Each structure stands twice: as C-alpha cells, then as structure tokens.
Amino acid sequence: MATFKINGIEQNLDIEPEMPLLWALRDELGMTGTKFGCGIASCGACTVHVNGSAVRSCVTPVSAVEGQEITTIEGLASVAAGANSSAPDLSAVQQAWIDHQVPQCGYCQSGMIMAVSSLLAKNPNPSDADIDSNITNVCRCGSYPRVRKAIRSLAIA
Amino acid sequence: MKINRRRFLLSTAVLGGGVLIGYSALKPSKHRRANAELATGEERYVTSFIKIEPNNKITIYVPHSEMGQGVHTSLPMMAADELDAAWEDITVEQAPATDMFANGELVKGFAGEFGLPGFLTGIVNASAVSVAELMNLQVTGGSSSVRFTGESSMRTAGAAARQMLVECAASRWGVAADECSTKLTHVQHNASGRSLSYGELAVDAAMLEPPRDVTLKDPSQFTIMGKAISRVDIPAKVDGTAVYGIDAQSEDMLYAAIRLAPVFGTKLVSVDAGDVLSRRGVKRIIELEDSVAVVADSYWRAKEALKLVKSEFESSDADTISSADLFAGFERSLAEDNNSKVIEVGDAETAMDAAADVIEGNYTVPYLAHAAMEPMNCTVHIHDDIAEVWTSTQDALGIKARVAKIAGLSEDDAIFHHSYLGGGFGRRLPFNWNVIDHATLIAKEFDVPVKTVLSREDDMQQDYYRPAVASNFKAAFDANGMVQAWHNRFTGPIQTPGASHIPYAIPNQSIAVVDGDTHVPIAAWRSVDHSQQTFFTESFVDEIAHRSGKNPYQFRMEMLAEHPRHRKVLEVAAEAAGYGQNLPEGHALGIAVQESFGSIVAEVAEVSLDENNRPVVHKVTCAIDCGWAVNPDTVEAQVESGIIYGLTAALYGEISIENGRVAQNNFPDYEMVRMSDAPEIDVHIVESGEELGGLGEPSTPPLAAAVSNGLYILTGQRVRELPLKNHDFSRSTPIAKV
Numbered sequence: 058m059a060t061f062k063i064n065g066i067e068q069n070l071d072i073e074p075e076m077p078l079l080w081a082l083r084d085e086l087g088m089t090g091t092k093f094g095c096g097i098a099s100c101g102a103c104t105v106h107v108n109g110s111a112v113r114s115c116v117t118p119v120s121a122v123e124g125q126e127i128t129t130i131e132g133l134a135s136v137a138a139g140a141n142s143s144a145p146d147l148s149a150v151q152q153a154w155i156d157h158q159v160p161q162c163g164y165c166q167s168g169m170i171m172a173v174s175s176l177l178a179k180n181p182n183p184s185d186a187d188i189d190s191n192i193t194n195v196c197r198c199g200s201y202p203r204v205r206k207a208i209r210s211l212a213i214a
Numbered sequence: 215m216k217i218n219r220r221r222f223l224l225s226t227a228v229l230g231g232g233v234l235i236g237y238s239a240l241k242p243s244k245h246r247r248a249n250a251e252l253a254t255g256e257e258r259y260v261t262s263f264i265k266i267e268p269n270n271k272i273t274i275y276v277p278h279s280e281m282g283q284g285v286h287t288s289l290p291m292m293a294a295d296e297l298d299a300a301w302e303d304i305t306v307e308q309a310p311a312t313d314m315f316a317n318g319e320l321v322k323g324f325a326g327e328f329g330l331p332g333f334l335t336g337i338v339n340a341s342a343v344s345v346a347e348l349m350n351l352q353v354t355g356g357s358s359s360v361r362f363t364g365e366s367s368m369r370t371a372g373a374a375a376r377q378m379l380v381e382c383a384a385s386r387w388g389v390a391a392d393e394c395s396t397k398l399t400h401v402q403h404n405a406s407g408r409s410l411s412y413g414e415l416a417v418d419a420a421m422l423e424p425p426r427d428v429t430l431k432d433p434s435q436f437t438i439m440g441k442a443i444s445r446v447d448i449p450a451k452v453d454g455t456a457v458y459g460i461d462a463q464s465e466d467m468l469y470a471a472i473r474l475a476p477v478f479g480t481k482l483v484s485v486d487a488g489d490v491l492s493r494r495g496v497k498r499i500i501e502l503e504d505s506v507a508v509v510a511d512s513y514w515r516a517k518e519a520l521k522l523v524k525s526e527f528e529s530s531d532a533d534t535i536s537s538a539d540l541f542a543g544f545e546r547s548l549a550e551d552n553n554s555k556v557i558e559v560g561d562a563e564t565a566m567d568a569a570a571d572v573i574e575g576n577y578t579v580p581y582l583a584h585a586a587m588e589p590m591n592c593t594v595h596i597h598d599d600i601a602e603v604w605t606s607t608q609d610a611l612g613i614k615a616r617v618a619k620i621a622g623l624s625e626d627d628a629i630f631h632h633s634y635l636g637g638g639f640g641r642r643l644p645f646n647w648n649v650i651d652h653a654t655l656i657a658k659e660f661d662v663p664v665k666t667v668l669s670r671e672d673d674m675q676q677d678y679y680r681p682a683v684a685s686n687f688k689a690a691f692d693a694n695g696m697v698q699a700w701h702n703r704f705t706g707p708i709q710t711p712g713a714s715h716i717p718y719a720i721p722n723q724s725i726a727v728v729d730g731d732t733h734v735p736i737a738a739w740r741s742v743d744h745s746q747q748t749f750f751t752e753s754f755v756d757e758i759a760h761r762s763g764k765n766p767y768q769f770r771m772e773m774l775a776e777h778p779r780h781r782k783v784l785e786v787a788a789e790a791a792g793y794g795q796n797l798p799e800g801h802a803l804g805i806a807v808q809e810s811f812g813s814i815v816a817e818v819a820e821v822s823l824d825e826n827n828r829p830v831v832h833k834v835t836c837a838i839d840c841g842w843a844v845n846p847d848t849v850e851a852q853v854e855s856g857i858i859y860g861l862t863a864a865l866y867g868e869i870s871i872e873n874g875r876v877a878q879n880n881f882p883d884y885e886m887v888r889m890s891d892a893p894e895i896d897v898h899i900v901e902s903g904e905e906l907g908g909l910g911e912p913s914t915p916p917l918a919a920a921v922s923n924g925l926y927i928l929t930g931q932r933v934r935e936l937p938l939k940n941h942d943f944s945r946s947t948p949i950a951k952v
Binding site: 193 | 281444445447448455457458460494586589635636639857858880881888890
C-alpha cells in the first residue's frame with residue numbers, strides 16, 4: 058500500500074512500492090497533466106513537487122514519497138493559494154505563461170511550470186545562471202526565450 | 215482581392231436554428247457519404263465551416279491539427295475577420311475527421327509550387343496514388359495551414375457569410391445592400407441607425423443562394439488579422455487539462471509496451487517469456503511479425519515485464535552496417551556520377567576547365583530523429599465491428615483509414631478522436647505508420663481499449679529519420695576572382711524539389727542528385743530537405759565569398775541583385791545584428807539566408823567559444839519575409855521554435871548506425887538544446903505584402919550555416935560535417951577581418 062497526499066487529498070493505492078510516481082499518477086489515478094517524456098529523469102516533463110521541491114516523478118518510486126505532500130500541475134494554483142484562501146484559477150507562474158504566450162505544443166510545459174514554480178519559491182529573483190542551472194527541462198518547440206522572459210517578469214514583480 | 219474560382223459556397227440551416235456556411239473545394243458528388251454524416255439534404259464537401267447560432271455565437275471548425283503552431287487561433291482569425299465578427303463571439307473547434315473536411319487546398323497549394331506536394335513526393339511515388347487521391351488527406355504539414363487553407367477556405371467562407379448576412383438584412387429593411395455595413399457580429403444600416411445581430415439573420419441568410427464571387431478584404435480593412443491575438447489553446451496547456459493522444463483514458467484500458475526489431479526490416483524469430491505472465495497485471499504476450507509486446511493493466515507493469523522477455527530477431531545483411539559504411543556508400547555514389555540532373559544552367563564543366571582557380575568542399579550531415587516530446591503512442595479500441603482510435607497525428611483521416619485497413623474494417627467503421635499533438639515535426643505525418651499498425655494489431659486481441667506507448671528509447675530507435683546526406687561542391691573562379699561556376703552533386707532521395715537550388719547569380723550551374731538509399735527509414739523532418747541543403751549551400755557560398763576576398767554579407771547582396779526580397783531580409787537582419795560593427799572580444803557573426811515554403815529568412819548568429827572551446831551561440835537575429843503576418847506573435851514564436859530546433863541539430867544532432875541499428879538511446883546521447891544553450895532570439899517580420907509564406911519550418915534551414923559561418927570567422931575552421939559537438943576548435947586561428 059502506498060499512501061501520500063496529492064494536491065491536498067490523501068491517496069491510498071494498492072501498488073508496488075517500486076512503481077514510479079509518474080505512473081501512479083497517470084495510470085492509477087488518471088491524473089494525466091504530468092507527462093511521460095524520457096523515463097530517466099533527463100527531460101523534466103514529469104516534474105512534480107514533493108514537499109514543495111521539484112522532483113522528476115518518472116524515477117521516483119512511490120516508496121520514496123510515502124507520507125509526503127505531492128503537488129501536480131492540476132493542484133498548483135490551489136496549493137499555491139493555501140488552504141484557507143479561495144483558490145484562484147491560476148498561480149502567478151501559470152498566468153505569466155499565458156501573458157508571455159510561452160507554450161507551443163505544450164507537452165513539456167506542465168513540467169516546466171512545476172520546475173520554475175519551485176525555483177521561484179526558493180529563489181524569487183534568480184540570475185540567468187540560476188535559471189540555466191535549475192531549469193534543465195527539454196522543450197522541443199524551443200519555448201526557452203519565452204520561459205526566460207516569463208521568469209524575469211515574475212522576478213521583477 | 216476578388217476570388218472567382220470554379221469552387222463554390224454552401225450553406226444550410228441546422229437543427230436548433232442556426233446556419234452552417236462552408237466553402238467547397240471539390241465536386242460534391244465525390245463526397246456523398248461524408249456529407250451525409252454531418253449535414254442533411256444537399257450534397258456538400260467543405261474545407262471549413264462557420265456555424266452561426268441565434269444567440270450570435272459563432273463556431274469555426276478548423277481542419278488542421280494543433281501542434282503548437284497556433285493554427286487553432288490563426289485560421290479562425292482569418293474567417294472571423296472576413297466575417298466582421300467580434301473575436302469574443304468566436305468559439306473554435308477541431309473539425310471532425312471526415313473527408314468532408316479534407317484539405318485539398320494543401321495539395322493544390324503544393325501542386326502550384328512544385329508540381330507535386332513537396333513533402334508528399336516520396337509518398338506519391340511509393341504508393342502510386344495520384345494527386346487527386348491526396349486531396350482526401352487531412353494533413354497538417356509543409357507549413358501550409360494558414361497559407362493554403364487559411365487563404366483559400368477560411369477567408370472565403372467568412373467573406374461569403376458576411377455577404378449573405380448583409381443581403382438578408384438589406385432585404386428585411388427594404389434597403390440596398392451597399393447601404394449596409396458590418397461590424398462586431400452585426401449588420402448596420404448606416405442611414406437609419408438600424409442594426410441586426412448575425413444570430414438574428416442567420417437562418418434566413420442560409421436560405422439565400424451563396425455568392426459565387428467573393429470579395430476579400432484589403433489589408434487596410436483588417437480588424438483581427440495582423441494583431442497579436444492570444445492563442446486559444448494556451449490556457450489548457452498551463453493547468454494540465456490539455457489532452458494529448460497519450461492521455462487517452464478509460465476504466466478498463468490496457469497498456470502495451472513493445473519491442474520492435476532493432477535492425478530495420480527484420481522479423482521476429484522467437485520469444486522466451488519465462489514466467490512473465492505470472493507477474494502482477496500482465497495479461498498477454500503478443501508476438502507480431504516484427505515485434506513482441508507485453509499487455510498489462512498499467513504501462514509501467516507492461517514495460518517492466520517486457521524487460522524480462524527474451525526475443526530473437528532474424529539476422530540480416532544490414533547487421534554489420536555502420537554509419538561509416540553508409541557514408542562510404544554515399545562517396546561511391548558521388549564518385550560514379552550516375553546522376554539525375556536537378557539544374558543545368560550555362561556550361562559548368564567548360565567553366566571549370568577554363569577556371570583560374572577551383573575550390574572544393576565536401577559536406578555531410580547525419581541522420582536525425584524527430585524526438586517529439588510526446589513519445590509515439592496510439593490507443594485503439596475494436597468493438598462491435600468498429601475501431602476507435604486516439605492518437606496525436608498530423609493526418610487524422612489517414613490514421614482512420616490506416617487503422618480500419620489493419621483492423622480489417624471499412625473506413626466508415628473507424629472513429630478518430632482528436633487531441634493536441636505533443637510535437638509533430640514530421641514524425642506524425644502519414645505513412646510513418648509503425649506505432650499505429652502495432653497498436654491496431656495488438657488491440658485486435660482484446661475487446662477493451664489498448665494504449666500502446668513507445669519508450670523514449672524505442673521512439674529514438676524506431677523513427678523515420680531525416681536522411682543523412684553527403685554533398686560535394688566545386689566552384690570555379692576567373693582570373694578576376696569572380697565566381698563563374700557552381701558544381702554540386704549530392705545524395706538523394708529528394709523529398710523537397712528546389713531545396714538544393716541557389717538564388718545567387720552564378721552564370722554556370724550544374725546540380726545533380728545521386729542514389730543515397732539505405733536500409734534506414736526516412737521521412738520529412740522539420741523543413742525537410744531544406745535543413746540539410748541550406749547548411750550545404752549557404753556554407754559553400756560562404757567559402758566562395760571568403761575566397762573572393764569579400765565580406766560574406768556584401769558578397770551575398772551583390773550576388774542577389776535579382777532577388778530584392780532576399781536582399782531585404784539580409785539587410786534587416788544584418789542591420790539589427792550590428793553586422794560590421796564592433797563585437798565583444800572573441801565573438802563573431804555568421805550569416806545565412808534561405809527561401810523555403812514561400813518565406814524568405816535571413817539569420818545572423820553571434821558566436822564564441824567557451825572555456826572548453828565549445829561553440830556558444832549568444833544571439834540569433836532573424837528577418838523573415840512571410841508576405842504578411844496573420845498573427846505576429848505566432849510568427850515570432852514559430853521563428854524562435856525553428857531556430858532552437860535547428861540549433862539542437864547543429865550543435866548535437868546525430869543518429870548513428872552501428873550493427874545496422876540506431877546507436878542512440880535517450881536524451882543524454884541524443885542531446886537537446888536546453889535553457890543554458892538557448893540564445894537570445896531577435897525576430898524581425900518584413901511585410902512585403904506578397905503571398906503568405908509558411909512559418910512552421912522556414913527559420914530552421916539557415917541556422918546551421920549561420921552558426922558555422924560565424925565559427926569560421928572565429929576559428930578559421932570550416933565546418934563541413936555536423937554536428938558541431940564532434941569538432942575540436944581548440945587550435946583555432948581567427949581569420950583576418952573581411
């Protein structure tokens with residue numbers, strides 16, 4: 058049995074302890090916002106938050122997140138707003154993604170947004186070097202210039 | 215602009231009170247069945263539909279796939295503008311996958327440009343289908359959607375609907391139509407101040423005979439086109455709700471992990487599954503002609519079980535082939551000179567013989583994988599003599615027909631479910647069928663939906679690749695140092711006629727293609743042949759410029775006297791990049807220009823070497839003449855995208871063949887440009903007012919040449935093989951300023 062909280066809701070799953078969190082989310086819970094990209098923690102499409110930190114869920118066995126608080130793209134806005142506030146539709150990062158028209162095909166963007174949200178929570182005004190070393194997600198559509206602009210707009214704000 | 219073609223417009227009242235107005239592109243008799251599916255009564259066949267409802271809400275159906283290029287926004291913008299609707303009143307829907315919405319305009323557009331649809335040429339030859347049959351495709355590719363479907367269908371349907379609504383209002387008011395005007399989803403009678411919404415007019419308007427001649431707006435009248443409208447698909451892409459093919463779900467779904475023959479074209483010999491069937495969730499081991507699959511109740515369980523399945527594939531002549539062998543074969547082909555002429559102008563051979571000086575440059579590029587972020591996948595559910603399919607595709611109709619064929623059903627019994635595409639880049643075009651076929655054959659064994667997913671490793675090793683190409687050049691100079699002849703032999707096959715042409719005024723030219731076929735499957739890859747050919751031609755033109763003692767920018771400008779649009783984009787890009795001005799120490803600028811898919815693109819790359827002598831691209835300045843911009847922000851996004859895609863190929867892209875199979879596995883050994891490598895990109899749209907050009911591809915071709923031309927200035931080393939990661943720039947000598 059695997060037990061953890063996802064977007065504030067406790068989940069008990071009768072699954073193997075070595076099943077990666079990615080596949081527990083997608084195939085067991087039907088939460089498809091988190092994406093499969095490479096399966097080896099290289100591309101970041103599967104990024105979620107575990108206790109607020111960005112984690113690549115495709116190589117994270119559910120046994121490693123037992124009892125932890127997990128946030129996915131589906132819960133980002135409500136988790137960012139906190140338990141007692143009325144949940145907004147979008148977090149500041151998500152809104153910046155719309156304002157700067159960042160996504161193209163969009164497939165990598167759940168992971169990109171999760172990675173950036175985690176970076177900004179820890180480092181509200183990251184330098185270009187901070188961005189380069191922390192945001193290592195792959196985007197084949199090449200949204201990188203817009204990702205950088207969107208991060209800068211949030212950093213200034 | 216007056217449109218008067220032998221095609222026509224159709225309208226009909228629909229259930230619940232409203233009107234559908236569409237634009238027909240072919241004889242309706244050919245599409246009796248399809249039309250019966252969506253509309254009753256009159257036969258009709260349309261490439262686009264506009265639905266107007268009594269509440270003044272308007273739905274525009276888009277027949278193309280959204281894969282990030284913004285087509286679900288730009289096409290409706292074109293229809294809505296001609297209709298004079300308020301953008302807020304517009305809802306966008308993906309057109310269903312029926313041949314009612316087949317985009318014959320795409321094929322006709324290409325037929326006009328090349329005689330055959332460029333990226334489909336190989337397909338036409340391979341499958342002996344005619345251009346007429348290709349009209350039934352619902353393809354998204356070839357940078358075609360806006361310039362062909364948009365210009366020919368979307369705008370026409372919008373303008374026709376507007377004319378009918380005006381006519382209807384004028385008749386109700388008893389006034390002349392030319393006393394009425396339209397604005398924000400209403401018809402107005404200017405003299406009396408009366409106004410009717412389109413919704414109030416739609417049903418009556420549908421009773422009118424649609425106009426045969428439609429007048430499109432002059433650009434000065436545009437209210438929506440030309441504006442940076444936010445894309446309609448983006449909100450769902452920031453909150454996890456956008457559904458891609460791989461996200462298809464149902465309660466009883468099963469999942470297949472599959473191992474395909476590692477050497478292309480070989481067959482499965484034997485399987486030893488051990489006790490895999492006893493593992494949790496595992497349902498079946500499926501043996502197919504060229505593959506073995508494990509089906510389980512989760513993808514992870516299927517994939518883990520497949521690791522334990524032993525399989526043997528037949529041996530093949532290809533088993534010992536390496537990339538070195540393939541390139542040696544290319545060299546033999548090139549040496550034999552058993553070629554097909556592409557261009558013969560003047561007499562290049564004689565000019566070579568008479569030359570005061572001849573330079574040579576032999577170039578190669580490797581195979582490349584598409585590596586779309588969404589791994590290849592397909593879900594099929596065969597039940598009650600129908601086949602339902604969910605997959606991300608650039609050709610919904612083609613997929614429907616293919617799945618039906620493999621399932622042994624008629625095309626009418628296949629149902630396609632649309633989704634967004636997690637990247638296409640040519641991988642999801644028709645005839646790259648491998649995952650589709652496998653998923654269908656596997657699903658035939660079950661009565662529940664089965665989702666087949668390729669791992670990233672299989673996605674990389676079972677692609678249809680950008681062809682590896684070798685291209686040999688000679689240039690002849692006269693005693694005054696003027697270039698007199700251009701001689702080029704390259705390996706085929708040609709997928710895009712015209713990609714090897716040069717716009718430069720060199721009086722004698724001989725360009726020909728030789729056999730380059732191998733056992734490696736190939737397909738279109740973003741910009742198709744332009745990506746390889748532009749690296750070759752724009753690098754060798756740079757060699758000629760330097761040998762002529764001229765600045766590469768000035769040389770191009772001088773040799774392009776007959777091509778003002780090329781000159782303009784070069785001028786704009788060079789000016790914006792600060793070409794000829796002082797640069798930071800250790801930086802250099804490289805330049806390249808190429809016309810592809812109707813757009814002309816110049817790029818200037820600012821490069822340097824890092825402390826490990828690896829190339830760094832700091833900035834790419836790009837000027838694009840795409841005629842005019844329907845949505846300037848989408849234009850910029852597509853240009854940025856094409857540049858990054860080209861940069862990944864230039865810096866890192868290499869699929870190599872070892873023992874007949876692909877050596878690369880996943881992103882670490884098929885590396886991608888990430889944030890840390892991504893340059894600043896400065897895009898300048900040059901509006902020439904010419905016909906619309908494509909956007910999804912044209913910024914990719916010049917990138918590799920621009921970067922390596924800059925590296926030549928910086929290091930004195932001429933890059934004639936990609937990728938750049940294989941080059942050692944440690945002993946570099948900057949060339950003298952030119």
